Amino acid sequence: MVSSKKIRYCLSVAMFISLFLLAGIVPAAMSANASFNIDKMSDMSDFDPNAVQQPTGDTIKIGYMAILSGPGASNGELFWPVINWVAHDINKRGGIVVDGKKKLIQIIKGDTQSKPAAAKQEAERLILEEKVHMFWGTSGSHIAKVLSDVAAKYKVPFMNCLALSDELMNEKNFNRYTFQTISNTTQWNMALAQYYADRPEKNFYILCQDYLYGHSMGTAFAKWLAVYKPDAKIVGEDYHELFLKDFAPFLTKIMAARPDVLYTADWSPDGNNLLRTARNMGFSQPIANIYITDTDTQKALGVEATKNLVVCYPFIIGDNPQTPAQKKLMTEWHKRWLTWKAPFNKLIYSWPDVTIGQTLADTYWMFDIIERAASTDAEKIISVWEGDEYEGLTGMHKMRAEDHQAIFPMFVGATGYPTKEVYPGAPYADGFSGINKVTTIPAEKCTPPIPEGLKDRLKNK
Amino acid sequence: MKIPPSDRGTIMEGTAFILLTQGIHGISYGLVLFLAASGLSMIFGLMDILNLSHAYLFMLAAYFAFSIAQVTNFWVALLLAPLAIACIGMLLERYLIKPVHPFGHTPELVLTLGIGMVLLEVVKSIWGTTMLTVMPPESLQGFIPIGYLKYPVYRIFIIVFTIIILCGLHQLFRRTRFGTIVRAATVNSDMVSALGINVPRIYTLFFGFGTWLAGLAGVVVAPLLSVHPGLADQVGLDAFVVVVLGGLGSLWGAFVASILIGLLNTYGIQLIPTVAPLITFSLMVLVLTVKPTGLFGDRQ
Amino acid sequence: MVILQTKNLCHDFSGMKVLSQVNLEILQGERHAVIGPNGAGKTTLFNVITGTYHAKGGSVQFKGADVTRTEPYQLSRMGMGRSFQITSIFLRQSAFQNIRLAVLSRRKIRYNLFKPIDSINIITNETEQILRQINLYDERNVPASTLSYGKQRSIELGMAIATQPDLLMFDEPTAGMSKEETHNAVRLIRRLTEGKTMVIVEHDMEVVFSLADRITVLHHGEILLTGKPEEIKNDRRVRSAYLGDSEV
């Protein structure tokens, strides 16, 4: 997928930028500090997300901050197999040497109930009572903001691999203890805008949820579309009520405006209802989205309804893995998945791709950092992670030191039917349209500008 | 509102189609709301009970529809699910609500609140919290063209189906013996029991009938909206507004109010999208300030 | 001096005529009874005067002021106390607390949030004094719901009197009472309304003739005649209105 010429090109640009920024300090190392090594992955045949035994005692404690109760509870369940797959893999290798001792990894659940106040309460409990060393989380930008404040107050590092709004790492909210490994709103929309830059579609209709996240995504896409595709036209822009009951009125408005592409950042249940109502009402044009719906709903909607979905994500492998590492991981994970029982036998867990793949790769990166820091001490982890370059499953991930935002190539996948078999007898999407065409947007084409206030954060250290 | 001239019609014609389609959307969603709210309003009218768990029974029906439709088809679900909900409703009334009813409205409202919470958790533990999809039956999956816009057949089915139910209700109350007894008991239940009619049994049956309507609404709405634990809150609040706005206990009030809210909602989205969600509640507060008993109601 | 007057008062319930052209006059200090067969409109007249209904036609004058549209609480403040045909007291509270609320109203203590009520002695004394008058002093701390029907009616009367109104309106005060209870109630009413103006709507002729100075007979929503008890007793029209001689 990414030819060696391209890698060298990315590296040189990345090196040039880091040189320019860290003028006073020794130029960054040419090659990556570390990389994901598939061969080190232990035999995962005994891994079962339903029956995870957490080691206790003197362990590396990770606070898994997720929505475990309330309407959004499916969200919390989604990443439980991911973080435990990595913990299980590392524990089978004997754990990580930390402060001179080999320690196993213990995952401790923290229920944010998708409410800022509850999340704050729970995070403090995990720190004060369970003595967690690091936070892993969390869905909902407003929840991530609260966790990042708690992380700073109690000096506990927090990896945010799920919430993506720009405000999280801007001057006002930035703090040294939070690292964002998922792309932010700007990166996202820069990538998607560039994807459409040299494509025929001209008219775009923006429909997002009427709250902070929805507005920031809608406005960002309009802004970067104007930059990369000046001749594109926004034929309509609407923000609907969260948990909207009936999308039909919006669909009639959209179909009247006859757009080529409908752009939405909705997550479920809104995304789900939007897709169903759109296809039910005969709107067959492409829908550019992030996580419009889960795989089980796509299977229920069938081939026609799930055609023409354009997914932009920081991690997409699709139906033909490029590198041996991708192939092995996809095969290994899928084989294990076939044995899992409810609720983890759902289709969304079938491939370590898109959301599941991205969080899996980021979690491997996090534990790699702890291994290299050989300590759970916040300062050591921060110094290793700032400026780190990690060759992940889908390309080079660089943690920018100034604003703790990870930079990496973005991907845009288009769904179609049929999809190839990842390994004999295992089609990527069976009975519905899956991602069968992936376009890469190189890192330097979607590197967001460093927030003004943080540009010289390290210089006056 | 920029509307490109459709290739066949002028801009005016384009607007006409849009407004017509939005009107039909409004009516179809309004009628679903009416189905959900009518049971609630009638139960209050006759038995002076306000059942906060009504919306959760409505959601339970949608989940039943999902499970039954998986095994058989949509039509069997449309038949069985409401009946199951009616039975559950009767059990609830007989063993939980009836003993508490004599103690006035406060304990009763709080009791039904508790029942709602329990139903929510039961649903989550059985069906989980992810989105479940109920597809409309094949015969109702097509479109019919309105100008250059296409309109799903299923929504037309909803309008027709609800009108039939409404006429059925009308006939039931006007013609049948059960209907006459119910109307008499609404005015003076002591006199009706004095005439030797087992009023408590009528109450239980009628409560079952009210929840049966909620069951119908649940099944009918399942293919429209995805079935998930938040469905009860989503539609439940609108149903309450319909009942209170239309006048507690008045069937025609609920009908007019639900159409009104349906249309206001869709035209609100078409014309003033940002403020649309506020319309429903501000309308309710406005009406109640002017006429505390609602549009058609006579009782508080 | 006329304390209460209705000028061609009309009232109907959605078209059904109940009162037509009623001109009633109540003099200061007199005990006036309003009698008439069932359905004559006595209770409606009573409720229109006390502000429960707003008259559809004509007007009600109280102490010279037009009170046709006035709210019940303003009428009470202007000095019109009333009792209810169906006992309407605070059943969950004791007799003492029931009467005390009426005393608070008389002393115009409406929004006092500063002094504990138990520490205001004049309130307690006045309440106890009224309780002695309606001889419920011994059972003053027992919840009203546990008292007998007669005693609850005494609380009803006590509350009406406790506001020390200029005009007392009684709506069938002895309704549902036994012979013996009626006697006690009549003696109580006579004692409590000494020197005060009173209007009583009543069925029981015995009560009417033992209490009333003047009687007005209401028939089919109109005043048949007003006069002394003797005139009313022997009047032919009254007898026919009541269908047959009611031996007094």
Add this chain to the structure above:
Amino acid sequence: MKITKGHFIIGLLLLAALAAYPFFSGVVYTNLFVRFLIFALFGASLNLLLSYTGLLNFGHAMFFGVGGYATALLLEHMPNAGLLTALFVGASAGALLALIVSPMLVRVRDTAFALMTLALNQLLFIACLKLRGITYGEDGVGGFSIPPLNLFGLVSVDITHPYNFFYFSLCIVGLGLFLMWYTTRTPFGSIMIGIRDNPNRVNYLGFNLPFSKTVIFTISGFFAGSAGALFALFQNLVSPDAVMHIQNSFTAIIMVFVGGIGTFIGPIVGAAIMTGLENLAVRYTEKIFLFNGLLLIMVVMFFRGGFVGLYNLAKAKWGSK
């Protein structure tokens, strides 16, 4: 109930225990106790309406929310405002909202009243989400500076420290509960009880019913607003679903019912039970709703007097032996 010497000693012991509580319970349980205090104040303010005036307010969270937002926004825009002023602003915001909504509410009764308050609460919740310019929408107002408590300029106490905040909230809630208890003892208190038992008769006794209800509403709104303000200072964050959501109104009703409707101590006991339950549920299960729902049904079905009623029942049965 005469204050005997026994009561006095028990009171003193209780105070000593409360004073020493943070030291032997650690930060987490101190924070838990503060949450209990805040919800006790909130529950007691609803109790004024529910138990003492018979007004079933299904939207009490709107006063709590407005109080919280007023304090948070004040400290956001005027960081140097005093702590007590911020608290007072929050409380009076609650009272002001009560005053504004009263004309609509005092003329409706019973079920329509309950639904009207529910609708108003939902209206304010949506408004909170939509007026992003003022309330920052979904994220809510957070990270504002908490000014120190300066007692008459003599000493300045930084209340962000959990222990200090514990004592601060103990005094505020203690004062609030005492004032509310005192209100029920005043003449206006007996008018409130009259309205609960027989509003029609109160009207005929010469009390302006709508205006009296408005006064009661404003008092209850004041204390609910103060609870909201205290919550804002405690969490240093106020978001729509934390303070304004209908779920908070339901929680308040559950507290009054489970604790014991009709008594003053009821909501305080109810707050203790609810906070305890929530704390246990968070650790062991995600089914908090099931707990609350079943508890509610049992209380309404079997012991309508709530835990206080149960305690009195038990005392009466065994106490006399």
